Amino acid sequence: MAIRISLRHTTEYAYEKPVRLSPQLVRLRPAPHTRTPLHQYSLKVSPENHFVNWQQDPFGNHVARLVFAEPTSRFEIDVSVTADLVTINPFDFFIEDIAQTCPFQYPAQLRKELAPYFETTDGGSLLDDWVATVDAAGAPTVDFLVALNQRLERDIGYVIRMEPGVQKPEETLRLGKGSCRDSGWLLVQILRRLGLAARFVSGYLVQLRPDVESLDGPSGAAEDFTDLHAWTEVFVPGAGWIGLDPTSGLFAGEGHIPLACTPDPVSAAPITGSYLGDPVEGSFHYRNEVTRIHEDPRVTFPYTQAQWSRVMALGKRIDATLDDGDVRLTMGGEPTFVSIDDMDTAQWNTAALGEHKLERATILLRRLAARWAPGGVLHYGQGKWYPGEPLPRWAFGCFWREDGGVVWRDPALLADPDKQRDANAMLAARFTDALASKLGIDVDNAIPGHEDGLYYLWKEGSLPINADVLDSKLRDPLERRRLRRLFDRGLDEVVG
CATH class of the missing domain: 1.20.5 (Single alpha-helices involved in coiled-coils or other helix-helix interfaces)
Incomplete structure (x- = not known):
């Protein structure tokens, strides 16, 4: 289920008189590692008389370098992105054994490659004291990152700060508040001081109004919303870069669209540049819009x-x-039962059989029959026989008449799967003869059944030399018991 959205971001600089712009570096194109599926991207620049060169910076981010041939009194950038907001599990990653718990050591070559992301700057006593209270000894890495991210969200209040630049971590901790870029840079410095490679991320955040209000927490955005945002990524061996958003205390998900990821915030600024000449008065305006253009029913x-x-x-x-x-x-159903008090055992997840499956299915069948099919007949029989399994699955059926007529009057005459039965081939032959006589069919049409002797002879011949069916080393216990029973009895015996 996806919601396709159109994101539009417009930035405008206006000057009281024409100015000559220096080359402008624009980092407003989704980064190569974004997980949100993208369908369209466009970058429109005004004035039209300009040159654009798409580049990649040393960290792999897309950068548009704009050069303007003539002075201008207006500089505008218009970005359009079409994307599918599909649910992304932020914990869908693998961690190498060496990094399962904190603290861990990066392999030497990897640490060399990540060198810029270990650099610690902007230190101070408040930051040192905060880091000193973090205890990571022996904690599972994912749990540790979750707790650290949530703690920072609680400690630092979010404010919209229009001043340019990023606060130093000391200032953010002293004030106990900051913008998203302030919290993101603070988390980068904390992670690096804890021995983890971390980088600063600038990107778009898209939040859509939920269809229904949450029953056990905040419901999210009241209206569809998008804006420039900043967060942090930490590198964990096996998982790669993992996004942490200290503003919300959450891991980065489908609404986080990274634009630039760098060791230092200055290299991730959405637009870098200036103008040449004497100072002039100017103004700055921006607009962010998100529009739903397609929604799958859900x-x-x-x-x-x-x-x-x-x-x-x-x-x-x-x-x-x-x-x-x-x-x-015809249509068949295969409902899956999940125990309310035993959800983790194999019988309710992967195994075909289990200690309680048959018992509880029988109880459910009888309750359904009593409620919906009085006078119906219950049938306990053979279901699907999957390749590689020694026996067919069991299948229960309930049959009744729509007009309310009775199909079966005496349930006691039906075999009870919960009770031990002593049926054998002789009783089966007597029943078949009686049924044929009752139906007016020649009893010679009843044919005795035998096991597939050729199959089991082949099965025995395919066993390893040191595997005897009587003390078999077969891994499947059902197959082992069945083979032992068949060879003890003999393949020429009537079985039904």
């Missing part, structure tokens, strides 16, 4: 009544076409 944003009407009309036309061709369809 649980919290279902089809409208008009859409449902079209869906139902199409379904009726398809049904009519199938009826005309005498095409008959």
Whole structure:
């Protein structure tokens, strides 16, 4: 399920008289490692009489270098991005064994390559004291990063600060507040002092109004919103760069679209440049807009009544076409039961069988029959037989008449799967003869069943030399018991 959005970001500089602009470096193109799927990007610049050279800086970020041939009194940059906001799991990464817990050591070559991201600057007593209170000894790396990010979000209040530049960490800690870029740079310096490679990130943040209000916490943005934002990335072996947003206390997700990631905030500024000549009066304006251009229906944003009407009309036309061709369809369901008090064992996750599966399925079947199918008949039978499994799955069925007529009157005559049964081939033959007589069918049509002797002879022959079916070393216990039982009894015996 995706929501396709159009993001537009306009920046305008106006001067009281024409000025000659120096080369401008623009870092407003999504970085190569952004995880949000992008469909379109455009950069429009005014005045039109300019040259643009797309480059990559030393850190792999896209940079547009603009050169203007003539003086101008207006400089405008218009960025447009079309993206799909699909849910991204921020914890979907792998961590190498050497980095599973903190503190850890980076391999020598990797540490050499990450050297700029270990540089500690802008120190002070407040920062040193804050870092000294952090205890990372033996903590799982992910848990440690989550806790550190959340602590900084609690300690530093968020403010909108229009002054240029980034506060020093000492100033942010002293004030107990800062802009997103202030909190991001503070977290970079904290991580580096804890021995972790970290970098500063400038990017777009997109937040959409949720379909429904949260039941157990903040509901998020009241309206769709986008703006320039800043956060931090930390490098963990195996996972690579992981985004941490200390403004919200969350890991970076689908709404975080990085533009520039650098060791120092000055290299990540969205626009770098000036003008030549004497000072002149000027003004600065910007605008950020996000528009939804397509939404897939979802649980919290279902089809409208008009859409449902079209869906139902199409379904009726398809049904009519199938009826005309005498095409008959059946549909089976395979519900998955999840225990309310035993959610982690294999039987409720991956295993075909389990200690309580049959028991609870039987209880559920009987409760459903009593509620919806009085007078129906319960059938305990064979289900799918998957390749590689020694026995077919069990399958339960409940059959009843829509007119309320009774299908089966005495449930006691039905075999109970919870009780031990002594049925054998002789009883099966007597039942088959009686059923054939009752139905008026020649009893000679009853054919005794045998195991597939050729298959099991092949199975025995395919075992390793040191694996005897009577004390088998087969890994599958069901297969081991079945083979032992068959060879003990003999393949020429009637089994049903």
